[in-house]
Amino acid sequence: MTKINENYLKLPGSYLFSEVNRRAAAYAQANPDKKLIKLGIGDVTLPLPAAVTAAMHAAVDEMATAQGFHGYGPEQGYDFLREAIAQHDYRARGVDIDPSEIFVSDGAKSDCGNIGDIFGLDNVVAVCDPVYPVYVDTNAMAGRAGEYSEASGMWSKLHYMPCTAENGFSPAIPDKKVDLIYLCFPNNPTGAVATRAQLEAWVEYANRNGSVILYDSAYEAFITQEDIPHSIFEIEGAKTCAIEFRSFSKTAGFTGTRCAYTVVPKALERGGASLNFLWNRRQCTKFNGVPYVVQRGAEAVYSPEGAAQVKENLAYYQNNAKVIFQGLQSAGLTVSGGINSPYIWCQTPDGMGSWEFYDLLLSRANVVTTPGAGFGPSGEGYIRLTAFGGAEATAEAVARIKAVL
């Protein structure tokens, strides 16, 4: 009899965003006259930049001709895109990353989920709390998380690093040895960023202990403060201890177009093996590259027109973030994030539970948010709002929330 992967059965309930959507859909169905505003899931709403769609049209035209047709591309991505990334996302910030260290993929979610393939099952995994559920769930599926406790909302083998108001939503360096460390800055869900000094401490810890930092910087484009690092590789020594995940999803509106990349430095070795070599082997065996048309679209993000259009879209979302941040603050709520991030992290009033506040905002303000508790135990007492809605709808949502409170 075929055995299933029993670890899957240990996963609690459904994926957070499915439950958020389920409740919202149920409410909408029961109240067809109410107009819901969704500030829950981090999905963009602005159309693709004109430079991107122009490049995609041109690529589709190529695919329609014998001369311009592209079949299987390199599993790692086309050189034109890997070189554009190395140039604009790294060299332009003084970081030397070789194109061969860049692996283009269909999404940061895929890469964050699949990266575990190249690591042993007996590594100790450290995650922030609250945290993007994919880090936790994929390790649980692989068997690295141990057993789940409904009572604590925690897995027995994971090392949790609470990010709370007390520590400014900045995780403390573990006081024991951990092997794989998931860090995400600007953070999802809290919107917090890491300073250069904080990242230096992480790199020092990882190099000293032989740990690997899995650094998710999918939201780096939202950083507005000059002195905040955009990449872990801006920190000296990071190339011997870190892998970085980046995405075109939030930067250029690619959530439905699917393109991202992962940087695995050649200097990164563990147990005598090159992690760049291992990840390359993984990708060549289980992946066949990103559509040519999409890679041409991603390349256009780096053209002068594309870059200007992306900047405009980012400014639009950044303004939404400001509207939410200031609006909720003026309503007497305690808020953080939002300045270098599309996420606003908002404390519930009067010690209300996350899901309770979610339900209240859903039913009274008709605004969909994400309950902080869905991101981990330390997220209890918070909700997450996103700046990816329309400007008008966002202002309307804030006004409604203020009216309810």
Place this chain on the structure above:
Amino acid sequence: MTKINENYLKLPGSYLFSEVNRRAAAYAQANPDKKLIKLGIGDVTLPLPAAVTAAMHAAVDEMATAQGFHGYGPEQGYDFLREAIAQHDYRARGVDIDPSEIFVSDGAKSDCGNIGDIFGLDNVVAVCDPVYPVYVDTNAMAGRAGEYSEASGMWSKLHYMPCTAENGFSPAIPDKKVDLIYLCFPNNPTGAVATRAQLEAWVEYANRNGSVILYDSAYEAFITQEDIPHSIFEIEGAKTCAIEFRSFSKTAGFTGTRCAYTVVPKALERGGASLNFLWNRRQCTKFNGVPYVVQRGAEAVYSPEGAAQVKENLAYYQNNAKVIFQGLQSAGLTVSGGINSPYIWCQTPDGMGSWEFYDLLLSRANVVTTPGAGFGPSGEGYIRLTAFGGAEATAEAVARIKAVL
């Protein structure tokens, strides 16, 4: 210290097609005056059908507007595509598959590689020999294959099912219990197909033993003989023992456009768990769907114009297959496949080794093939040729091979 997945270090040498390409590139560099014809890797050469590119253009236009923009889509694929697949690929052949049993993905390679996620590590895996290397390598990476022997070219824990001239390239039903059975018909690399009676025997075996058949029918569109099943689900009882992988790659020229799908019936359960539920959980946690633009392109494959254009392209490749098959046969070589498949499986002359014949055809005929030995020990003494080249180049390649022999 972070531990790597040690199983990766057990993998022998480089991926077959990398080595094929490496030798061809080295030869081309050393002989810049020679014009190589590539009949090695199974990559299509005809442009995308006009109906597909028209649909992709329209979808790109949608993505450029606020009203038509699509962000995150369903991880399982859009309903419009799942329904088109259920209708045209299954219901039209009398097979009732529900859209909720269909998972759209970026490639059959990804799905064949990732499907192992939902199964335990202690399953006994059966593979054909020769075989598409992805089945073997991904199980080796997961730790299900045991140890590799350079001497035999085999993994200690895999159950090999030789497909040889003696058994008509049809694997024998195992005389012991195996759990996961990879079957691929029309077969890569031999081009052999399975009759209804043969598939019935497999389904009977799997249901009796609680095994799961992982059925790769990526090449079903090449079947020309009326009585050959296109899907394992044409066999009664298959829904309780099989998962099927399909692709738009070879059918509609999507090798560089990336769209495929996997069918996991709701009736398929093991250890009390629904495999449809497990695969859905895997995809929702580690995957974020296929680009909207690509899914619209795939949908167009089922339009009357799209279907007619696809049929025309298939006929073009089928004619190439015939040219290769008949040409090699008339040169005195023993060939099989090619009739219901884009692959021609050719015995080397005079007991020559696979790589030796590959090198001979490369250097003397300037034709790139794939050595059968790269697909497993029973592939020794064969080469694989593909029908995906241009018609002129294919005829030229056959003429050159004949001249050499």
